[in-house]
Amino acid sequence: MSSELSIYDTPAIDRLRHELRFDPHALRRYRNALLKHGRADADAATELPADVREEFLRRVGLHPLELHCRNDSQQDGASKLLFRTRAGMLIESVILRIATGRTTLCVSSQVGCAAACDFCATGKMGIAQNLQPAEILDQITQSRQILATEGRQLRNLVFMGMGEPFHNEENLYATLEALQAPELFHQPPSRILVSTVGLPNAMIRCARRFPNLNLALSLHSANQETRQQIIPLAKRFPLAELRRALVELNRIQPKSTEVMVEYLMLGGVNDSLESAAELAAWLDGLRVHVNLIPFNPIDDAPHLQGADRPTREAFGAHLKSAGLKTTIRYSLGADVAAACGQLVRKENRKHAIAIKTANLSEA
Template identity: 50%
Template sequence: MTTIYDIDAIEQLRSRNAVQPHRMKLFRNALFKNSSDWNEALAVLPESARADFDRSITFQCLELAERHDSEIDAASKLIFKTHDGHLIESVVLRPKTGRTSICISSQVGCACYCSFCATGKMGFTRNLTTAEILDQITQANRMVKPEGRSIRNVVFMGMGEPLLNTEQVYRALDLMMDPKLYDLAGSRITVSTVGIPNAMEDFTSAYPSVHLALSLHSADQEVRQRMMQQARVYPLEQIHETLLAASKHGKVMIEYLMLDGVNDRPADLQALENYLRDVPVHINLIPFNEYAGSNLRGTPQPQREAFANHLKAAGFDVTLRYSMGSDIEAACGQLVQHKRKG
């Protein structure tokens, strides 16, 4: 299947049809910068080339199966079906202040089995291809275009562990940052990982301008192991070394999901402070979207605020995130899990 993301195959088509480079530029701009539909994009090509392009290229590699728009905030959850029948999720966020963002998936399911995560309960099916990763952004761009918006931030925090699918994710990053395609600055992209030291080092060397986010969730080895299976393989001590090295390229984002009675106690706060004291980081405190099938509860807001204030007083950059899309089950994997059961 040749998709619009297969740059080499499209170049061959261009050559076969003797399309002038400036017409190809218009074609690429129509697809990736103007979020045009397929017929609009074809219309910028010479008439003699359109039929061959239309026959040879698959415009969309994912089928939009469902769209859920939040009634309490501006989030939209998109469920896509792959060509082999798997479901993946993306979430479009339209914060009141700030840019339109998308949280995208990198795998079908996940092999990391984090205890708090709905995707982790599904197990791993397969890696997404570069085209499947990028199509989430392209289709979201077409969806928000009538609102006068375009996707300006991309975060790999959907289904899957991106650093366990580096071949496809790296190719997707190259195309996202390619000035001829999406032309996104690296600083507008975040790759979030459970913490795989070797892969984190390779990533920061290859993509120093792209943000790295570590899903830390606890600075206590025992607590972290209960929350995240990968913590048994990669202990906090080893990850600390990697964080120090990674922070040479800029502040590392620390994701900290706040779970009532699990990682929000005074001892957890102290452990977090001690662990990050010497690393330039930005800490995001994330509320937990509760879901059926999990007996975990999110930390109540007043305690989350107190936790954040304490960290700020200790000198950390902290963002206290508010739940977006809680009415559309925006926690990653929730809707797909429901559909699989249904």
């Protein structure tokens, strides 16, 4: 375990500043340069007094993650970043340069995922390990530094990368606190979205703690039997419970906030007009916005295929005619396996097996 202080641990960093006896305004300028403006480490460090700079940087850990490699899409401007943790595992973040000019970062909260959804490569990894707040936040820091070299600013954060965020609930909350803290990132909650496969009690706890935060539910079917086929956790958290959770979210959150309902369009599974009618009926009376998402094929699910574009558009038209706000999404980063459900797994599998073998040998 590293003895370094985390740059995100505000009380510890403030104590170090007091010990080294330098101007708090210099520390504020340094953190602003690094965390808000994405300046390079060495450049941001020039905001620290020269006489304490070396000692401060010796004792403070900036990056618990190492940038392992970067793959840039040649189609649409997405970038997949592979980070290696100090435990040797790989995680992914994806920079999405939206055509409108807004830039979004898709953040991972775990290595792997225990939800094991049928359509998702991450869930096929066979492991699920929580990331610490500093490991989640460093994805944002390093991504912001990359974008700063392009003259871009990171606007939106979506927790839609590797992992089920509410399986790492307390670390997620610590991360959200740091993101919104004025002395750190000062990210408005309206520009943060947390996506879950559907843990109703955790969704309600999160909304009560962060009422202005955006939440997304990966629903994918309003039919209990169909949903269980593609999302194993649906057996534990049936649709009736999720519906009650959405009603409560609508009560807790401001009237201007809508719950995002993610719906992956799977050919022959959930893409019929009958499925659209079921979905419209299930969502009736709720303050929601539906996102229809194209499916990106994965090797571990050859039995699944995406719905074609006319089917997706007909499905969306049915929802709109029922009065539901609906957006038909198009994938970014598919050519670098950066799109939803295409996250790294092979190397982590090998590393997890090696660790397990070593532990058994020691025992």
